Amino acid sequence: MGRYLLRRLLQLVPVFIGTTFLIYWLVWSVPGDPFAGKCGERRCPQQYVDFMTDKYQLDQSIFVQYATYMKNLFQGDFGQTFGGRSINDIIMTSYPNTLKLAVVALLIEAVIGLGAGVLTGLRRNGFLDNLVLVSTLFLLALPIFVIAFVLQWLLGVKWGIVTPTVSSEMRITELLVPGFVLGSASMAYIARVARTSIAENRRADYVRTAIAKGLPMRRVVGVHLLRNSLIPVVTLLGTDLGALMGGAIVTEGIFGINGIGRQVYRAIVTKESATVVSIVVVLVLVYLLMNLLVDLLYAALDPRIRYE
Amino acid sequence: MSDILVSEQSAPGADGSGRPSGRLLEVEDLRVEFRTRDGVAKVINGVTYHVEAGETLAVLGESGSGKSVTAQTIMGILDTPPGFVTNGQVRFHGKDMLKMSAEERRRIRGEGIAMIFQDSLSALNPVFTVGFQIAEQFRIRRGMSRADAKKRAVEMLDQVKIPNAKGRYSNYPHQFSGGMRQRAMIAMSLALDPEVLIADEPTTALDVTVQAQIMDLLGELQRERQMGMILITHDLGVVADVADRIAVMYAGRIVEEADVFELYRKPAHPYTLGLLNSIPRMDERGQELRTIKGLPPNLMNIPPGCPFNPRCPMAQPVCREKVPPLLQVGAGRASACHFAEELVNRD
Numbered sequence: 009m010g011r012y013l014l015r016r017l018l019q020l021v022p023v024f025i026g027t028t029f030l031i032y033w034l035v036w037s038v039p040g041d042p043f044a045g046k047c048g049e050r051r052c053p054q055q056y057v058d059f060m061t062d063k064y065q066l067d068q069s070i071f072v073q074y075a076t077y078m079k080n081l082f083q084g085d086f087g088q089t090f091g092g093r094s095i096n097d098i099i100m101t102s103y104p105n106t107l108k109l110a111v112v113a114l115l116i117e118a119v120i121g122l123g124a125g126v127l128t129g130l131r132r133n134g135f136l137d138n139l140v141l142v143s144t145l146f147l148l149a150l151p152i153f154v155i156a157f158v159l160q161w162l163l164g165v166k167w168g169i170v171t172p173t174v175s176s177e178m179r180i181t182e183l184l185v186p187g188f189v190l191g192s193a194s195m196a197y198i199a200r201v202a203r204t205s206i207a208e209n210r211r212a213d214y215v216r217t218a219i220a221k222g223l224p225m226r227r228v229v230g231v232h233l234l235r236n237s238l239i240p241v242v243t244l245l246g247t248d249l250g251a252l253m254g255g256a257i258v259t260e261g262i263f264g265i266n267g268i269g270r271q272v273y274r275a276i277v278t279k280e281s282a283t284v285v286s287i288v289v290v291l292v293l294v295y296l297l298m299n300l301l302v303d304l305l306y307a308a309l310d311p312r313i314r315y316e
Numbered sequence: 317m318s319d320i321l322v323s324e325q326s327a328p329g330a331d332g333s334g335r336p337s338g339r340l341l342e343v344e345d346l347r348v349e350f351r352t353r354d355g356v357a358k359v360i361n362g363v364t365y366h367v368e369a370g371e372t373l374a375v376l377g378e379s380g381s382g383k384s385v386t387a388q389t390i391m392g393i394l395d396t397p398p399g400f401v402t403n404g405q406v407r408f409h410g411k412d413m414l415k416m417s418a419e420e421r422r423r424i425r426g427e428g429i430a431m432i433f434q435d436s437l438s439a440l441n442p443v444f445t446v447g448f449q450i451a452e453q454f455r456i457r458r459g460m461s462r463a464d465a466k467k468r469a470v471e472m473l474d475q476v477k478i479p480n481a482k483g484r485y486s487n488y489p490h491q492f493s494g495g496m497r498q499r500a501m502i503a504m505s506l507a508l509d510p511e512v513l514i515a516d517e518p519t520t521a522l523d524v525t526v527q528a529q530i531m532d533l534l535g536e537l538q539r540e541r542q543m544g545m546i547l548i549t550h551d552l553g554v555v556a557d558v559a560d561r562i563a564v565m566y567a568g569r570i571v572e573e574a575d576v577f578e579l580y581r582k583p584a585h586p587y588t589l590g591l592l593n594s595i596p597r598m599d600e601r602g603q604e605l606r607t608i609k610g611l612p613p614n615l616m617n618i619p620p621g622c623p624f625n626p627r628c629p630m631a632q633p634v635c636r637e638k639v640p641p642l643l644q645v646g647a648g649r650a651s652a653c654h655f656a657e658e659l660v661n662r663d
Contacts, residue, residue, distance in 0.1 A: 222426030
């Protein structure tokens with residue numbers, strides 16, 4: 009276990025370096041003058057251009073730039089925006105919002121998705137089963153912004169049950185609708201995967217053994233059946249975790265949440281190369297760690313998967 | 317008509333005082349059908365057998381003869397749908413289990429009647445340790461603490477002769493060898509000290525040397541605990557040492573039932589005869605193996621008359637018309653063949 013973890017962590021190093029270099033290289037190679045339009049209506053003075061070129065080492069080779077960037081990164085410095093604002097600040101203020109939204113979305117999709125999946129898997133072809141099948145089909149077919157706008161308009165504007173947008177306090181009640189929207193597609197997938205998995209395993213020999221042992225039905229289902237059926241669901245939830253933590257450009261945008269997705273979008277539009285790189289680097293790191301976590305969790309759920 | 321005869325006269329060894337009483341487990345005129353999209357398969361067509369404490373009944377038959385389905389019906393683990401019990405009783409201590417509530421039946425499972433399954437790898441839950449799966453019964457059914465349950469589970473593993481039982485407790489099923497896994501399965505089924513043990517082809521998935529060990533172990537435990545045992549098998553070699561009585565099944569019926577010695581000495585049904593003849597013998601080396609010609613009947617369309625008649629070397633016109641009832645032929649044995657007397661009385 010310890011050795012496996014160490015090996016996996018070591019594997020992360022080349023992946024991390026590879027992806028971040030690629031990002032750095034791509035973002036800074038975007039054609040066009042990064043400082044065009046930074047000085048209002050007029051051309052930027054040569055002084056400013058020289059200063060910025062020097063600050064971001066634009067006259068050096070990409071490798072030198074990247075090395076310097078990495079050196080600062082390992083000292084906890086994500087650099088500065090072209091305007092001179094600390095990128096650390098931007099990440100620190102927006103990332104907690106993204107995390108909050110991600111957790112709410114994950115909980116919603118796990119609870120509703122799994123619940124619907126288990127219930128329908130146990131009792132197929134009933135009313136609930138058909139309801140879930142049709143509603144998940146809807147969720148999967150509709151683009152996320154449609155779901156977002158419809159719910160925002162219906163619940164927020166027409167019926168006034170919730171506030172249409174999220175305030176800066178990020179109250180949990182305000183996050184329920186955005187969380188549902190963000191998790192909707194995955195929720196539908198989870199419900200369907202859980203349903204299939206439960207239905208498949210329900211007739212498994214070990215379930216029959218558990219019944220033959222005279223265990224109560226809720227233990228047969230809740231312990232023996234569920235534990236096995238959860239394996240594919242956890243994989244799904246896990247990969248989703250990384251995606252959710254990578255911010256949600258659309259959802260954050262529609263509900264006015266100041267999250268990392270919104271920040272990276274803004275940075276891309278305004279050609280803030282340094283900000284884009286730094287935020288994406290953070291997201292890569294989070295994604296890698298989440299994947300590692302899922303692999304560990306996966307092996308914990310299924311003992312047949314061994315850490316060599 | 318013949319059904320009534322079957323249920324009344326098919327209990328060889330009964331004292332003749334009419335309705336058998338005080339028997340540990342008895343199945344009477346059981347009928348089960350599988351309703352599938354393609355039609356109704358009549359899987360069990362009036363099976364009657366019983367088992368007493370301390371006795372081993374071997375149920376012999378080829379795949380599809382209904383021996384496992386009968387066992388599943390006894391345990392109450394028949395998959396419904398497609399399987400439906402259409403007739404009969406399964407009495408445990410004289411009480412019909414098919415009429416019990418789900419909760420009553422559940423309580424009998426494990427404590428009254430336990431079962432060992434054929435393929436121990438799929439029958440054990442892959443994501444829990446072997447020890448957990450044994451200890452679980454002590455915790456849930458006996459309300460023991462975790463520590464006590466673990467102690468008892470290790471004892472059980474020890475009883476089925478698993479070396480280093482304490483260390484093996486926390487292994488997962490896939491970390492056991494096939495033989496060890498079947499031992500663990502036996503330990504699990506015996507945990508609650510059942511009165512009847514149903515062993516559904518317990519050695520089929522094992523290699524021959526291990527088969528013998530497992531059968532010895534089963535026989536030993538059965539004698540020690542004075543359990544009634546129903547041993548389901550298709551292997552004539554397996555039953556000889558362990559069984560007291562044998563019931564031979566064909567197409568969802570019992571075609572012959574006899575004391576093990578009598579059955580081997582002089583089978584009273586052509587199907588049993590065919591089975592015995594098909595065992596390879598050392599003195600016939602080099603010769604072609606003898607087989608029973610043909611295939612078991614399609615259970616959705618069982619031929620009229622005796623279900624064995626299309627394959628029977630002795631078949632006469634009467635065999636195609638009348639279903640032979642299971643009738644007593646001599647002391648403690650019964651056969652469902654129109655010519656049973658002739659078979660028994662030949663030299």
